[in-house]
Amino acid sequence: MxxxxxxxxxxxxxxxxxxxxxxxxxxxxxxxxxxxxxxxxxxxxxxxxxxxxxxxxxxxxxxxxxxxxxxxxxxxxxxxxxxxxxxxxxxxxxxxxxxxxxxxxxxxxxxxxxxxxxxxxxxxxxxxxxxxxxxxxxxxxxxxxxxxxxxxxxxxxxxxxxxxxxxxxxxxxxxxxxxxxxxxxxxxxxxxxxxxxxxxxxxxxxxxxxxxxxxxxxxxxxxxxxxxxxxxxxxxxxxxxxxxxxxxxxxLEFNRLIKDLNGLSKEEFLIKLDNSFRIQNRKSTYYRPLEKHQFSMYLDGEFYSLHLRKLNFKIENSLSHLDAQVLYKTVLEPILGIKDPRNDQRLDYAHGKKGMPHVKGLVDSGAFKVGFGMVPASVEEMKNIANEGLTMPPKSTYIExxxxxxxxxxxx
CATH class of the missing domain: 3.90.1530.10 (Conserved hypothetical protein from pyrococcus furiosus pfu- 392566-001, ParB domain)
Incomplete structure (x- = not known):
């Protein structure tokens, strides 16, 4: 013990x-x-x-x-x-x-x-x-x-x-x-x-x-x-x-910031996202996700809502249910080419106390190309992942x- x-x-x-x-x-x-x-x-x-x-x-x-x-x-x-x-x-x-x-x-x-x-x-x-x-x-x-x-x-x-x-x-x-x-x-x-x-x-x-x-x-x-x-x-x-x-x-959540689109144009990137998400362009209207498997994205001066196409995504364990892992498996790894989130210098984080307006400011400054927001993980998710001997991606939770x-x- x-x-x-x-x-x-x-x-x-x-x-x-x-x-x-x-x-x-x-x-x-x-x-x-x-x-x-x-x-x-x-x-x-x-x-x-x-x-x-x-x-x-x-x-x-x-x-x-x-x-x-x-x-x-x-x-x-x-x-x-x-x-x-x-x-x-x-x-x-x-x-x-x-x-x-x-x-x-x-x-x-x-x-x-x-x-x-x-x-x-x-x-x-x-x-x-x-x-x-x-x-x-x-x-x-x-x-x-x-x-x-x-x-x-x-x-x-x-x-x-x-x-x-x-x-x-x-x-x-x-x-x-x-x-x-x-x-x-x-x-x-x-x-x-x-x-x-x-x-x-x-x-x-x-x-x-x-x-x-x-x-x-x-x-x-x-x-x-x-x-x-x-x-x-x-x-x-x-x-x-x-x-x-x-x-x-x-x-609280940790939002993701990525420095480039891995060689893709904005249109090519959105088309690839469409395989995994139902996408709505919110223009300049700030969007904050309210439920699991919903994401906010800020790209090229506009907000988007991304809702996971659950029929296209297989949930096998507690980790694969986690939003940070969903984002990694559907976007960061296969589309943006981020294979090692522990060490990839193209990926950075901003905790949820600062919110998506902070992400917007960093993208607008030119330091990053795209930013993603999500809802916070729960204590139960955290415990279930630990109990199954699994680990979340880095910076999955901002805890006080x-x-x-x-x-x-x-x-x-």
Whole structure:
């Protein structure tokens, strides 16, 4: 059964947590990053963007070494401290739309991941997996937990309710109007009860963070083989996770953007699409699909609705029912020649929070030739695909919550 344990997190001091926490680096525009770096010396962005100190963009291994240096400076200045005892951490996020996410930050066994007790549903992009493994090995810490989920559990809910009656260790609101709370939990009885509840579950499911977990697993395999005194208790045997019930998940779609039509004219492309879809030209009218197997397409200044011709498409399993897979099997692979969505540089993604208007803007700019939108996958689809041992194409789901970096840190 899945092994989920408490750990000694490295955390900001209470007075600075609101200043330190940041969204992931790539979630900011350059102007937003620079504003925060210019005006907030405690932002976690100073750690992950170490070239700012030298007014220079730095990438690759050189950047990783500098990230390690900046992090150690924060540790040496006691901006970060490490808990003396292992804890579970109850984390609650209330977003600007008043959606409440509450779960447990913990260390999850990579042996459980290896044994498929932590089920995966999505393919990773190979170079991102390799890059992040190298990053973890160099910097020696991870500041963004993998999002795991489980069926709603009344015993865990009761423990969380009990713990959250007390004052949280952290409580702060961001400029994005999200409010964050963190409670530390080191009571031996409650720690044991939580661990027993997780160990009684058949599986946990990765909701978000497939690259982070895959990279952590790569690092685990490498360090395990290098260590003749390996015991299974070393920090590299685990990865930091945020574990929430299924009912808390919020799933959005990832839209697809393609840079060219694979040598086809617009008319030739539409004719090929007609074999698989009932097509309607919506002109300049924005179209958003409402049901499974319906797609929005933006091409040459116009929106189209694409409805799958189900008699021409064979659904064999949970994966082939998934809209991202339908699009891949009917359009991306056979018509546009995208054989490897993990690595093809002609394919890119835009998450559903930005919507098709964002896709339209990118196509109109000339950066892409065509864009596709779809409805979000469901939790049940995600679980069914994982249970059948299948994997979705990369970027099939955009899942919230998205936690901020630098609130709990796991050291290797």
């Amino acid at each position: 899945p092994k989920v344990t408490p750990f000694r997190a490295v955390r900001p001091t209470r007075d600075k947590v609101g200043l330190i926490s940041s969204r992931p680096y790539h979630h900011y525009t350059q102007a937003e990053r620079e504003a925060r770096l210019d005006n907030n010396p405690f932002s976690f962005l100073h750690i992950v963007n170490p070239g700012y100190k030298y007014h220079k963009e730095i990438s690759g291994p050189d950047r990783y070494e500098l990230v390690k240096n900046r992090y150690q400076e924060f540790r040496e200045d006691h901006i970060f401290i490490q808990d003396e005892k292992p804890n579970y951490y109850i984390y609650r996020l209330i977003d600007s739309e008043k959606h409440v996410f509450t779960g447990i930050v913990a260390a999850t066994s990579l042996d459980s991941y290896k044994s498929n007790l932590i089920k995966r549903h999505e393919e990773t992009i190979a170079h991102r997996e390799d890059d992040f493994k190298e990053y973890l090995e160099t910097v020696g810490f991870n500041a963004e937990p993998v999002l795991l989920t489980h069926p709603d559990n009344s015993a865990l809910a009761e423990i969380i309710k009990e713990v959250t009656q007390d004052r949280p260790e952290y409580e702060f609101t961001t400029t994005y109007r999200d409010t964050h709370y963190l409670w530390t939990l080191d009571d031996e009885i409650l720690l044991k009860r939580i661990q027993e509840e997780f160990s009684s579950m058949d599986h946990l499911y990765i909701a978000d963070g497939h690259h982070r977990s895959a990279s952590a697993y790569q690092l685990y395999e490498e360090l395990r083989k290098k260590n003749p005194q390996h015991t299974g208790n070393e920090p590299y045997n685990y990865f930091m996770s945020y574990i929430i019930p299924e009912s808390n998940l919020k799933i 919550p998205k936690l901020r970096s630098g609130i709990t840190i796991y050291e290797y």
